[in-house]
Each structure stands twice: as structure tokens, then as C-alpha cells.
Amino acid sequence: MTRSEVFRYELARKLRKVYEQTGERMVRWARVRSSGRKSLAELRRMDHPYAIRHGSPKLKADYVNMQSGEYRDSWEATVTFDPVTLEGGSTLQNVAPHAEFLHGKHRPRSKMFRRPVPEWVAARVKPGQDKSVVAGIKAAYRKALRG
Numbered sequence: 001m002t003r004s005e006v007f008r009y010e011l012a013r014k015l016r017k018v019y020e021q022t023g024e025r026m027v028r029w030a031r032v033r034s035s036g037r038k039s040l041a042e043l044r045r046m047d048h049p050y051a052i053r054h055g056s057p058k059l060k061a062d063y064v065n066m067q068s069g070e071y072r073d074s075w076e077a078t079v080t081f082d083p084v085t086l087e088g089g090s091t092l093q094n095v096a097p098h099a100e101f102l103h104g105k106h107r108p109r110s111k112m113f114r115r116p117v118p119e120w121v122a123a124r125v126k127p128g129q130d131k132s133v134v135a136g137i138k139a140a141y142r143k144a145l146r147g
Contacts, residue, residue, distance in 0.1 A: 007144035012083040014136030022129045023077030023090035029121045030092060034072035036065030050112040057113045062120040064102060071096045090125075092118050 001009070043049060043065065049058035066072050074096035081088030094103070094117075102115045 003144045007140055010140035010143045011137060012081075012086060014140050015086055015088060015133065016079075016081045016083070018129060018132040018136050019079045019081055019088045019090050021132065022125055023079045023092075025128070026090055026092045026121050026125050027075045027077050029124060030075040030094070030117055031072050033062060033117045033120060034064045034066060034075070034094075036063050038065040040067060048112070050115070052111055052113060061113050062116050064115050064117060071099060071102065074099065090129075092121055094118075 038046075038059075046058065047054075050061065064071060071094065074094050076093055076095055078091045078093070079088070080091070093099075101110060103117055104114075
């Protein structure tokens with residue numbers, strides 16, 4: 001193998017690993033943000049702090065209080081990677097039936113504020129992924145130089 005072939009092979013391997021690790025990190029963070037400890041009774045006593053009638057949420061909207069655990073456990077990451085173009089990424093989604101009501105874009109007649117957990121996770125994962133990509137490029141380059 002030539003050095004450029006070694007570099008390309010190693011780069012593809014490192015980038016795939018970065019995207020897989022990013023997906024795992026996204027799921028972990030989403031589960032943490034979906035593990036709030038307030039029960040429905042507590043939220044009721046607080047006059048439903050996420051109700052739109054208040055004008056703005058009374059509690060952090062990017063945190064979801066766990067009731068059954070189904071929402072928390074339904075986070076999944078999908079990793080895509082093309083070794084030819086070296087393009088890829090990680091996508092976070094929640095497959096719980098009621099996820100659309102919490103953070104979906106189409107929420108007709110919803111009486112509560114949208115809960116932006118996916119956006120919160122994406123904003124925090126990007127800087128780490130960028131650093132990992134740069135580290136992967138450097139590692140692949142070093143390996144190619146060694147032959």
C-alpha cells in the first residue's frame with residue numbers, strides 16, 4: 001500500500017469511529033436530560049410549569065421529567081458513513097410514541113412548551129466531535145508516515 005492509501009484507509013477507520021462514539025455520547029446525554037425527578041403530582045402542584053398559558057416555561061424546557069422511563073430509554077443514534085467520500089454523521093432520535101408531543105416540530109394544539117432535548121444535545125456534542133475529527137486526521141497522517 002502506498003502512503004496515500006494507508007492515510008485514506010486509516011482516516012476512514014478513524015472517522016467512522018468518531019461518528020460511532022458521537023452517536024453513543026448523544027444517546028447518553030439525551031438520557032440524562034430525560035431523567036428528571038419531578039413526578040406528575042409535583043408538576044401538578046407547581047401548576048404545570050411547562051404550560052403555554054404561563055407565557056414561558058417555569059422550569060428548564062430542555063429537561064424532561066421521567067415518568068415511566070419509556071421516553072428516556074427510547075433514544076437511538078443512527079450513524080452514517082461513506083468510506084469513499086469520507087462523509088458521515090450521527091443522528092439522534094427518540095422512537096417513543098409520545099416523543100413527537102415533547103419535542104417534535106409538528107405539535108398542533110399542544111398545551112405545553114416544546115422540549116428541545118435534541119437541540120441541547122447537538123449544541124454540546126459538536127465541539128467534541130470537531131476535536132475528535134482533527135485528532136483522527138492527525139493520527140491517520142502519523143500512521144501513513146510510518147508506513
